[in-house]
Amino acid sequence: MTTRIDRTAVLSVSGGMDSCVLVYYYASAGFNLHLLSFDYGQKNVNELTYAEKYIAKAREHFCKGSNAIEIRHRVIELPLAQLLENSDSALINASRSMPYGPATTESLKAITVPxxxxxxxxxxxxxxxxxxxxxxxxxxxxxxYPLPDAQEAFVKAFNQMLTVAMNTSTIKVEAPFLSFTKAQIVRLGASFNAPFELTWSCFEGGSNGLEEKHCGKCATCLDRYNAFKLAGIADPTRYANNPKSYPPLERKQGTAGEGA
Ligand SMILES: [Zn+2]
Structure with missing residues (x-):
């Protein structure tokens, strides 16, 4: 049935709160969901476990009753760490320590996985x-600090590539939160009752002996903490270190990477 096919979305999701809200966003709109998470050799193994947790919660909510949708989830292995054998990215290189503190141009370079x-x-x-x-x-x-593949130009170019690659434009990549701040995503998620407590952001997940606590020191922990604070929504996250000890950097207008 064509209508059924048109109501299916394939989402690339991590264990993070943005991905969780993405799942709730499309599920609330009535799409059947095929969710893909990726094991690319990341130190943050916790995120895959947490993806399972919030997806299980979403199934409880959306896969029952007369308007039930289908939610399928698979973890796909991507050999990025094998291909990037010379990479010193702190996300995949065990010997490279994670940069702490708010994101800077330098710290983003340290965590880039090309x-x-x-x-x-x-x-x-x-x-x-x-x-x-x-x-x-x-x-x-x-x-x-917008990453190149988190911008409209990338999404547009990727869609053009898809059209050329198969000589058809039947599949379109969307990034509905492209213009949203993380705090706006928190507010949107709260409106869906998204289970933030079942999401995981910390880059060090599972690799630092902290188990079920976020480190509270890496850039993504600080982004998470600040997003809840700015949104005025209670943060259910357990942090091993108080993120307050890393206040946001003072930034000059139009510059990136200032500060330590
Ligand atoms: Zn962290």
Whole structure:
């Protein structure tokens, strides 16, 4: 049935809160969901466990009753760490320590995994082709230091590439939170009753002996903490270190990477 196919979306999701809200966003709109998470050799193994947790909660909420949708989830292995054997990215290199404190241009360089999002999106697009879905989405959002693959120009170019690659534009990649701040995503998630307590952001997840606590020191922990604070929504996260000890950096207008 064509209508059914058109109501399927393939989402590339991590265990993070943005991905969780993305799932609730499309589920609330009535889409059947094919969710893909990626094991790319990241130190943050906790995120895959937490993806399972919030997806299980979403199933409880959306997969019952007369308007029930289907939610399928798979973890796909991506050999990024094998291909990037010379990489010193702190996300995949065990000997590289995680930079602490708010994001700077330097710290972002230290955690870059080249072509991570494009790799994930091409897998998701391939899956979308297989199930005849027309939408692929991922949860990038506005950031003070916008990553190249978290911008409209990238999404547009990726869609052009897809059209050329198969000589058809039946599948479109969407990034509905592209202009949202993380605090706005928290507010949107709260409006859906998204289970933030079942999401995981910390880059050090599972690799630092902290188990179920966020480190409270890495850039993504601080982003998470500040987003809840700015949104005025209670933060259910347990932090091993008080994120308050890393106040946001003073920034000069139009400059990036100032500060330590
Ligand atoms: Zn952390």
């Amino acid at each position: 072509y991570r999002n494009p790799n994930m999106l091409i897998q998701a697009t391939t899956a979308a082709w297989d199930v005849e879905a027309s939408i692929v989405a991922y949860a990038v959002h506005y950031n003070e």
